[in-house]
Amino acid sequence: MPRRKRPASVYGRLLSYLLAPLFLLLVTGVAVDHHVIVSPIHSAFDHSLSRSALAIVARIHPGTNGHPQVALPQHPPPPLRAMEGEQFFYRVSLPDGTTVAGTADLPLAPDSRSADGFSFANVDYHGQSYRLATYRTAETGEPLVVTVAEVPVRRDRAVHRLDVAFGINDTVQMAGVLIVALIGIRIALRPLGRLSRQLANRPPQALTPLSTAQVPTEVLPVVESLNTVLGRVRDSVLSQQHFMANAAHQLRTPLTGLKAQLEVLSRETAGTPLEERIALLQGGVDRLAHTANQLLTLARAEPSAHRDSHFGAVDLARLTGEVIDGSLDRALAHGIDLGAESQPTHVTGVYWLLHELLINLIDNAIRHTPAGGTITIRSGVAAGRPFLEVDDSGSGIPPQERAKVRERFYRGAGSNATGCGLGLAIVDEVARVHGAQLSILDGGTGQGTRMRIDFPAAS
DSSP states (O other): OOOOOOOOOHHHHHHHHHHHHHHHHHHHHHHHHHHHHHHHHHHHHHHHHHHHHHHHHTTEEEOTTSSEEEOOOSSOOGGGOOOTTOOEEEEEEOTTSOEEEEOTTOOOOOSOOOTTSEEEEEEEETTEEEEEEEEEEOTTSSOEEEEEEEOTHHHHHHHHHHHHHHHHHHHHHHHHHHHHHHHHHHHHTHHHHHHHHHHHTSOTTOOSOOOOTTOOTTTHHHHHHHHHHHHHHHHHHHHHHHHHHHHHHHHHHHHHHHHHHHHHHHHHTTTSTHHHHHHHHHHHHHHHHHHHHHHHHHHHTOGGGOOGGGOEEEEHHHHHHHHHHHHHHHHHHTTOEEEEEEOOOEEEEOHHHHHHHHHHHHHHHHHHSOTTOEEEEEEEEETTEEEEEEEEOSSOOOGGGTTGGGSTTOOOTTOOTTOOSOHHHHHHHHHHHTTOEEEEEEOTTSSSEEEEEEOOOOO
């Protein structure tokens, strides 16, 4: 079975949409900064190189043979000295290419003079990159071409340092913008988080509309649609509850009359062949009346039928005592020892619903416990959570059927004919109304069944 792809969150989508433009903006900013800083740096170093050419021109004078000569001292002045690790070359030549002084094979920059008479070019000389500056002049009365060349190490180093500086600066700025944007997204999505928690924390019986007071405009249509669905579900549930309650109630009145007539008929037919048939008919009517009562209880136990105002503090020990008093005669009639082990425990709930829950658990235990067996009702607190349980020594429920017996009208293989299959369904429904959990466990005596209700921890 293929795994379902997890849907992307709104936060993740906003982040992905934000990262691409910010990264593009960062790259563009670094490129623009590089372009802005390169031109001034090259201009500054070209100006320094042109000063070296002018320094050489200042030392050109006519020679004794009529040809120009260059008088450079043994230690050239600063404009002509190369930095450590660099190389510097110069060449003074005539327009026809004849070298007067310097390196004879040093190439010339193309004649593309600017207003100050200099031409600049990048050339490969002896396998290394050089920056050339060529100055064309006529200092001795005849045209001369002065060319200087240097390895562009310093300018490359300066450009690299500024590139790194601007890159770090732009990265820090973009990181700051991203952090601010992420914080803004978090704050902007808080209403969605509140809406999610509001839905998650709503009790099962709450089908009232959600509040739209602090819902963002973009999410308002979704909340309004959800409120519409909740309204339709509430109306449907209420309609179903009313139908079940009315049907069960309408059945109770004629069934009560029918039972009374059968009792009269039973006395009149005592000792006749009809007595057995009347007894069977009475049993069927009793089961039908029991089913009608259970249906009415199930309808009234629906989570949506109760408001917060219906809940209050319920003393489980007191509740246990009252239910045992009402069930003791029936247990004794079946030869069953019914007792309690209760500790003072309070839960928040609907008293009559918890009363019905316990009655159904005891009724179920009596039905499945043989004569001579025991039923123990316990209440207390375990691991910080109140609990209520009914432990019997009956036939027990096989593990494979423990999930099915919660279903409505399900009756296991060992069920007797007097049940209608709604008892544990009512218990499970009441437990859900109270946010509790029904657990079906093995009996504490090594046989039978232990029905345990764990309530939420007191806040």
